[in-house]
Amino acid sequence: MKDRDTPGTIKSGEQLLEVIQALQKLGGAGVTELGEYLDMEKSHVHKYLKTLEQTKYVDNTDGEYALSFMFITHAEHVKKQSKLCQVAKNRVEKMASNVDDVVKFSVKQGNYSIGVYINNDSNMFQVNFLPGRREYLHQSAPGKAMLAAESDERIRAYVEETGLPPREDGTITNPEALFAEVSTIRDRGFAISSGEWHEKINGIGAVITGPTGNVGAINVFGPAASLPEEYLIDEYGDDLLRITSQIEHKVEQEMEA
8 A cells, every 4th residue: 555644744635636646547437446546445535536526627427437627727727827838839839840750848847857748749659748747857858958957966866866767778777877978968958868768769858947947848759760869969959959049038038028
């Protein structure tokens, strides 16, 4: 059973969030299935589901509960509150209209990279990169670009906190290798991911730093077979650096207006 007695938190609040997260992962479930999945008493699960149903955060179809569209309201609010997200959206869409590969904008939240926008998904990768999906920073090009923008002290703390879990065989799991790559990223301004999130996907990403401390990244990715590292650098390296610089400048201008 998961330890839910975290100091300084409300146990019932933690359990409610666990129910929401489980519904998302399972794609909907009944009381019994959720109780077994969460190792939680069915009576408790039922109370949480009824609370969510009454507040319109879940839909109940013949005892099968699923998350409702209410969550979209919160997601859109968060994006609209972020000047970085607002400016990046237009730049990502413009870039995607001129290239054949997938273009994505992500933000940094703690030790994670979280996808916000994804465009030009002709290869149907979006199933693995849905907006809101999070991944450890060291596991992808945008994450590594954002991690490289941190101080060495903070990166060491990241290594200690996460343990550098692998996603695929190519994911960096050695601190020395991570710092060597961070040095390379800082020198050239962007990060490369070769089969680190998925063995068949390569990508390139560059960091965006907002004036209020918000950090994001734009990356381009696609099938590894057609996007070797040299091609990513030659085709997208300079463009990403130019676009991220434009976004930083635009955000700063709008914050000062």
